[in-house]
Amino acid sequence: MKWKTLESEYISEHIYFTARRDRCQREDGAIIDPYFVVEMPTSATALALTADNKVLLVNQYRHPIKKVVLEFPGGFVDPGEDFATAMHRELLEETGYRFDKVEWVGRVAANPGVLTNYTELFLATGGVKTQEQQLDHNEEIEVLEMPMEEFLEKVRKQELVQALHVSCLFFALLKSGKLAFTG
Structure with missing residues (x-):
């Protein structure tokens, strides 16, 4: 076909x-x-957990939907850049945090009926703030550290609307063993 x-x-x-x-x-x-x-281009995003097990999130304005949206850190992979390296770079640039481990958990295509790219999904753990943000000229990002319970409540209330990031959460939970299917 x-x-x-x-x-x-x-x-x-x-x-x-x-x-x-x-x-x-x-x-x-x-x-x-x-x-x-x-x-x-290919993009990457991560469910990022700090060293004290808080979820690291970003708030940023998304002009196409004219809203400030709660998201996972992430961005485009530079030409020739390894996916994990790109994820480490994006985490550091957007949040100022370095992570002990950045583990690949999956890959999704946001809208393969129109878009050519994939998004590489990661689980980042052990994050510690080591520097200030280094944002691109068009970025305005607020970084939030959120206890897991508060974050999961926001997920339940569907306050995490970025579909790629919801997919990342799903695959990260599967990889970590915190989500299992029975039947």
Whole structure:
């Protein structure tokens, strides 16, 4: 069930948002035109736990939904950068915390019907604040340390709305053994 790309035309080219219009042909011969695709780099995010077992979160304004959103730290992986190295870097830049261990727990595609990228998911443990934030020019991030019980209450109230971060929480809990399926 693979499609053949007959033509591609780039509509927008930017390091974080490249859009193209494809003309595709399915195996049964049907032509799909247009099919829009957004190319984005790989990203990474982590359920980050401090040395005293608090959840490290960030609050930041997300312009597309016009809200300040509670999230896990994370960001884009630089070209040629190892995923774990990128996660360590993003944690340090966004929060000022270094982590003893950053363990890969999974990978998800946010919207594979439109977006080309994956997000690598991590569980970071043993975090200690070692420096001030080093934010990008377009970032305005408030760092929060939250007891696990308070964080889980926010999850229950659906205050963690970033789907990639909810996925990260799920996979981190599975990896840690704190979530198991029976049946």
